[in-house]
Amino acid sequence: MSLRDQLAQCEEHTRQQIGQAAANRLGNWRQYQTNDELVMFIQRLxxxxxxxxxxxxxxxxxxxxxxxxxxxxxxxxxxxDAQIARQTLGRS
Structure with missing residues (x-):
């Protein structure tokens, strides 16, 4: 699954579980065109x-x-990046 597909799914799940405001903030990923830009966006998040x-x-x-x-x-x-992700998810 592409980064764009995963981000779209994440945005929808965020809307369902967290709320519209958080999903709207996450929706900013759409302004980025390349995988490199998407990676930098995710790294900031x-x-x-x-x-x-x-x-x-x-x-x-x-x-x-x-x-x-x-x-x-x-x-x-x-x-x-992976270490930060694992720590956030309680998998470290």
């Missing part, structure tokens, strides 16, 4: 302390989170 609870909450219910995208797409992300 996983480092944002205000978003940590959302990723954990989504993952806890089996939904796609930004952090689960990082872990499912190791070719795009650094080991540090």
């Amino acid at each position: 996983i480092r944002n302390q205000n978003n940590l609870a959302n990723g954990w909450e989504l993952d806890r219910h089996g939904y796609v989170s930004i952090e689960s995208i990082v872990l499912a797409s190791p070719d795009f992300f650094t080991e540090q």
